[in-house]
Amino acid sequence: MSLTAGLDEFVRPNEPLAPRTWFRVGGAAEHFATPRTEDELLSVICRCRDEGTPLRLLGGGSNVLVRDEGVSGVVLHLSSPAFTAIRVQGNTLVAGGGARLGHVISTSVREGFAGLESLVGIPGTVGGALHTNAGGRSGDAGQFASAATVITRGGDAIARQRDEMVFAYRQSSLDELVILSVEFQLDKGDPEELTRRMQKQWILKKAEQPMGHQPTGRIFKSPRGMSAENLVDQAGLKGTRVGGAEVCDRHPNFIIVDESGAKSDDVIRLIDLMRSRVTERLGVELELELEIW
Template identity: 55%
Template structure:
């Protein structure tokens, strides 16, 4: 049977991935699914499993480097409203894996629920954030997560409760194919005070990111107790370019890609930075971007 048979209304072939990523580069997905329901999601996952086709999930594309030669197999995009809902019950907020983290943060703050405001300004989706336990300023998304529903590679829906959830620095035990939704336990506080707190976090985060450009990627994990940006600056690498990829001069742990940049340029620049930082500071930097 054709991989796409019966799925023609939500699976496309040869879909360019650059527009879905922050770096805006790289090739196409062999197959690209935008399911409109959980049933369609599961059906496509099961079909991939039967036909031995690799499936991956695309979130907000803020941590992805797509190969210039494209991505074989199926890329699943959870953009339909069925995967982006946000509901609040008492102190618990549940959000779909495809929901934007920024919407989750502003919804929580609007309801006077504290605990996620430190993530204000962090790009991407709930699924992407939980996959890599995104965070900063001493806060990460895992700290408030009490439950998550996932879909396994064989198409089974499983609920992970606090006992099975483990989060550490930019790492998460949620490594199943799809994070379908997550529930956060928050604290009820005064909403206007909380709004001010969120705005402060937002301003601090925006000031630590390149402004005025979309074609940007966050390059390296901070080594324990250190800042990757400071190490890159110490190695004298601000503004260093390889092809169309450049180390941001103001915020050295970001890479800026020009419209003619390739994924190869980004990789070569990342290697150059790793090599120079090692030479000058003795430290090993690990790339944060997920490579497809």
């Protein structure tokens, strides 16, 4: 039996991943699955488990660089409405793991919930934000999560309560295959005041990242007490190029790539160069925040 037999309504072969990532480079997924229901999701997971096929989940693609040779096995994507719904229950906002973080933030502000507006400007999905504990100076996604439902690689759905979840700097104990949904328990606030706060935060955030039209990605975690951006800058790397990849002048912890002709390999070689230059000049080992698939 072929890997995808009986699943071909929602599993496609040889799907280019570049348009689904922020870097817009890299190869294709051997199989790309967009399940429409939880049952379909479980059927792919169980099939991959039984066949020993590699399985990964792609959210908004803002923290992933796909290698030029592509990804073997199955890449899952939770873009169907069953996985992107956002609803409010009393003081709790419940979001599907595939929901855009931006939509969740705007819903919470509109409903007069305070907290999530501090995450405005972070691209990607709720699942991606919880998996990476995305955040910034004014807070991290994990601090607002009160419960989550996850699915393991074995196909088991597990409900996790607040006291079973641990979040640290760009780290999360929610490392199962799928974050299916997340509950955020939030304080009430005034929607107008929250909108002002969100707009202010949006302006600050936009000023410290590459321009919206540029294919890009954030590269390194900041070592404790230091800033990755400053370290890359101090190592004299701003504007350094390898092929079609360049260290962003505006924010040196980002790499930007040329729309035409850049390869994923250019980005990987530039990352290696940045890392070795920072170690050589400043004696600091930088750790990747970006995932390379």
